Amino acid sequence: MNSGLTFRTALLLTLPPLLWAGNAVVGRLVNDLVPPITLNFLRWALAFVFLLPLAGWVLKRDSGLWTHWKRFALLGLLGVGCYNALQYLALKTSTPLNVTLVASSVPIWMLLVGWLCFGQRVSRRQIVGALLSIAGVLLVMSRGQWALLAQVRLVPGDIYVLLATLSWAFYSWLLSQPKEPTAIRQDWAAFLMAQMVFGLGWSGLFSAGEWALGDAHISWGWPLVTALLYVAIGPAILAYRCWGIGVQRVGPAIAGFFSNLTPLFAALMSAAFLGEPPQIYHGIAFALIVGGIVVSSRR
Template sequence: MSVVPHALTPRNAALLLIPPLLWAGNAVIGRMIADLIPPITLNFIRWVLAFVLLLPLAHTILRRNSPLWAHWKHYTVLGLLGVGCYNSFLYLALQTSTPINVTLVGSSMPVFMLLVGALFFQQHVRKRQIAGALLSIVGVLVVLCRGDWHALANVHLVIGDVFVLLATAAWSWYSWLLARTHEPVEARSNWANFLMSQLVFGLFWSAAFSTAEWSGLTGIADPHISWSWPLIAALVYVSVGPAVLAYRFWGLGVQRVGPNIAGFFVNLIPVFTATLSALVLGEMPQLYHAAAFALIIGGIVVSSYKPRT
């Protein structure tokens, strides 16, 4: 079954702008508390807190007679990709790779979206989508090299970059599955129920990955948590913003415009990250930030443009 997207209206664009902004904040916060908590454990705790936040809104979906259990295979896969894998791989990548490498490899998201759609979901890739992908990637590269193309020559791939590729592939597949309509009506008609349905199974994956981390299977020596008020505040943010709200808006946006178009908005993350980092570190945005933003927005417009007939 092919996905029939709606137009990229200002409302739909706003829905897809909010998640990259929240996820950019997630990246900044993640760097700030990297020494306070292991990366995969950070992902697990944030989803546990998100589960608690959603419980008053979506507890009915957990009842024994809920249709959720008849669709457990579907939600097990969504939970694995969206809850268990994506941020676990991303946080883990930052342990062995530099931020510029992580963002550079992650900028391949539109390409992954197009490939997954074409290979597994019978989606036709149009020339304007390819052109839009190239424009957006160029915009990301402008941010990464800070307007100096020679800086890209210093990038060297490490094992962390492989984790980013896995994270990007997992999120692309997750986004395409969001556009399918196999979930029960009770979950589909209520965003909290829909996210809770993924959390029920995703927490098992995330707990398993966190257990492997504390067992030393991920290569992190002496994992520990240094509890403090800054860490608690950070956990509250990553649970409410990047976890609950971002997933809510992303799900709506993907369902309205389709994964191919939504994938381009992910490339706004490094632009927002650069802006937030500038605010946190006191560094003023540069001219290349504006150029990159124009290129990425241009890629979104080109890829979503539909000529009148």
């Protein structure tokens, strides 16, 4: 961990934002075809099937998974059960660009979580950077109208994505604290599979609640099948693989900076596929968020 940011590591950390931006756009496109929490469950169930030939051994009794079940249950809850389910919920009432912009505050939550829960020191420069980034998030949440903040009229999707971001911050810090067996840790497919085992349980439970409490339905067809294949292979397997490597190499705080690339990709994809061009306040908000991260990450 913290071995320094190389060009290869930077490329690894750039791929997840690209895939996550596509995930937000796809989630918005299919929100009338499948309930959001059910989409998250189907996504991970499909990813589980894809990984089974590569990491099926981790399900054996002597693999170490069941000995460390509490850790994997927590990782599965935060990274599989909650993070994307909350993002898909957010996309019911917010746009992909708004969701990804608010989510780009994740480095700030990385600093707060690291300070409060993992004993990491926070400098004055990091505090200034945090304030700049928070200002950017508030600008998005107010839709460019600061008076709305005084009225506390928040779109539900903004709250969901903030909860998702907090969940991801805890998840990333836990990744940087290795406690699982070496055999699982060194096998990326096994490590992700170990999280999926419990994450599927969490997401399945949440999905059952969604069907029990609401008027849920699924409209099967090639659009939904294609979307499921994308979110299972790209944002789930490939993105989690690259993010895990990046966090191990440079730490959560530096890796978190790359999440700010997601709104740029989301803006381009939203304009191309959803007819939702970015507004001026989106650009100002992104400048504030990135400026805050640059300030806070300087040594």
